[in-house]
Amino acid sequence: MPLDEIALEELGLAPRWVRKGMSAAQSAAPNDEPAVDVAPEAAASVAAVPRPVAQSASDASDGFPDRPAAHLQHRADAPPQPVARRVTAQTSAQESMQESMQESMQESAQDAFAQAPAPQAPSGRAATEPTQAGPEEPPPLTEDDFAWFDGAPEPSLPHDPAPAPARAPRDDIATLDWDALAERVAFCTRCRLCEKRTNTVFGVGDRAAEWMLIGEAPGENEDRLGEPFVGQAGKLLDNMLRSLSLARGENVYIANVIKCRPPGNRNPEPDEVARCEPYLQRQVALVKPKIIVALGRFAAQSLLKTEGSIASLRGRVHEYEGVPVIVSYHPAYLLRSLQDKSKAWADLCLARDTWRAAGGGER
Template identity: 65%
Template sequence: MALHESVLEEFGLAPLWVRRGMSAAQEPVGEAGGEQGADALANQKAHRDDPRVAAREASSAALAQDGRDDAQIAMQTGEARQADSAQIQGERLAPSAQEQQRRVQAPVEARQPSQPPRTPEPPAFDGPPDDDFAWFDDQPAHAPAEARREAPEPSSIQTLDWDALSEQVAACERCRLCEKRTNTVFGVGDRNADWMLIGEAPGENEDRLGEPFVGQAGKLLDNMLRSLMLARDSNVYIANVIKCRPPGNRNPEPDEVARCEPYLQRQVALVKPKLIVALGRFAAQSLLRTEASISSLRGRVHEYEGVPVIVTYHPAYLLRSLPDKAKAWADLCLARDTWLAAGGVPSNAAK
C-alpha cells in the first residue's frame, strides 16, 4: 500500500516531482472554482428575487461544506492509520539497539578462545617407594629430549665388543625404565660358556646389586645348576631380556622389550652358547615371540638366533610352587641331553 504524500513529507521522503505535481494539479482546480463562483454569482444575481432558489443554494452550500469537513476528517484518519502502520512495520523490521549490540558482540565473543581455569599446583610430597606401585605404568613418562641421549641403532650395537657393550648398557636411555633404575643389570658368568640362562628382568635385589638372580631365587638357581655339575662362574652365563628393573616388578612393555633386545642379541652372539635355557613364561614368550603358555612350551626344543632353547619355570615361581620342582628337573634333564647332542662336553672335562 502506497503511503500518503503527507506521510512521505513527514519523513522527508517526498520527491520533488510529487510536490510539483500537486501544485500543478491545484491550478486547474482553482480556475474551475473561479468559473463556478462566477456562474454562481450570475445565477444569484439573476434569481435573487426568487426565494426558493436562494434556499436551495444555501442548502447546497451547507451540504458541500459538510462533505468537505467529512472528507478532511477521513483523510486525516487515513493518514494517521498509515503513519501508525508504517511505524509498526519499521519497528518489526528494525532490530532494537540491544539486539544489534548482541549481534555485534556475539561474533567477537565466539572468536575469543575460552581459557581453561587455572588449577592450583599440587603440594610437594614424598612419593612411596618404587616397590609399592609404578606411578607411570599407565602413561608414557618419557624424559625430555635434551636430557635423553641419542639411542644407538641396533646395527651399531651388533659391532660392539664386551667392554663397549657393557658401557653402552650402563648408559642406556632407550626406554622409560632408565628413569627409575638404580643399576643396570648386564649379566654375569663365563663369557665363553656353553650354557646361557636368560631370565625376565631384574628385581629389587638385582637392581640394588647390579647382578642377575640374587636373593632366594638366585640361591635356588645355583642349587639347580649344581645338580648338573655347573656353576654361574663355570661354563654358564646368566642374563636377562630386560637390563633395567620395571617399577613394582611389573611385566615389561613390548616397546621396552624391543628397545632392549639388541643388547641380548649381541650377548648371545658374543657368548656363542650351545644351549639357551629360558627361565619363566615372560622370557620364553619374548625369546620365541609367542603368546603360548609355559606349560605348552615345556618339553620341546625351540630355537633363538640359531641356538637351541629349552623352556622351564622361573626359580621365583618354584619357591611358591614346590610340586613343580619335579617338572623343572625334567626340563633341566632335557636341556642337558640337548646340550650333549649339540657337542657339549661333560662337566668333568669342561673348559
C-alpha cells in the first residue's frame, strides 16, 4: 500500500475521500496522455520504489468494510504503465487527495459546530436575573495593596516628648512681678545673644531703691558670675557710691540695658536692644527710682534714643519713663582715662541735687 494511503487510513479519512482521489487519478491519466520527460535520475528513483503487494478482498474488507475489494484487485491486476506516465498520475492523485482532505476537514468542523448544543436560559426565578459574563474583574490596586512591602509594625514604645519650641517673645512682661521677671530673663531666647552666654545678668541691689544705675552690657566677668559691675570697674563704682554715702544694695539698684554678654564685648545690635529693653522697662517700673544714672555712651544713647556723644549729653537732666536721668562715664572708661574722674564726680553731684529736688532722702 502507498505511503499516502497508509497515512489516510491512520487518520480515519479513507472511507470518505479515497474513492474521490483514485477516480481523479484515473481521470487525470488517460491512455492517450502524452508522456512527460523525466530525468534519468528521477526515473531511476521512482522505479526503485517497491510496488504495493496486491491484497485479497478479505484483507481489504477487514480493515475498511465500506471499501470495495474489487478496487484493490483491479490495481493489482492492472498492467504496468510507463514510468513517466505513472509519475504524472501519482502527482495528480496526491494533489487531488490533499484538496479532498481540506474539504473533508472543513465539512467535519461545520458538522461539529452545527451539532453543538445551544446554551439554555436558566428556568424559574433565576431566568429573570441577568447572567454574569464570567468572574468579576478585580478592583484596581491601591496603596493599601502594597502594604506587604513594608516591614512588620514596630511595637509601640514609650518615647520622649517632643522638645519644647523656643520661647517666642511675649508681650506680658509689663505684668510680671520680680520673681517671674527674673525667671523670664534667665530662660530668655528673644535674640541671638542667648546662644553664647554663660549666665544672664538680671540685676542686683535694693528693689525699692531711690537710686538706679544702668550700664550697657555684661562683660566677661559679669557673664561668668551673673552680676553687674564686678572686677576693677565694680570696685571703682563702689568707691564712687561711697563718696555719696551710698552702697551697693543700700538704696541703690544696679542693672544693664542688655542682660546677656555680646560675643567679644562688641556693642549690642539695635534689634538686640529692642528685644531686651522691655525687661529694663519693667525693672524701672518695679523699682520706682527717683533718679537714674546712665553709665557710658551706649547706655545713655539706648535710654534717651539718641546718637549724641557723652560730651553733648553730660551736665543736663534727661528723662526716661518719667524718671530724671543723668549721663556720666562708665567706670571701665575711667580706669583708662583718669583725667575724666573729676568730670564723673561732677555728674554724681548733679544726680544728688536732682534726687534731692525730687524728694529723695525723705523715706
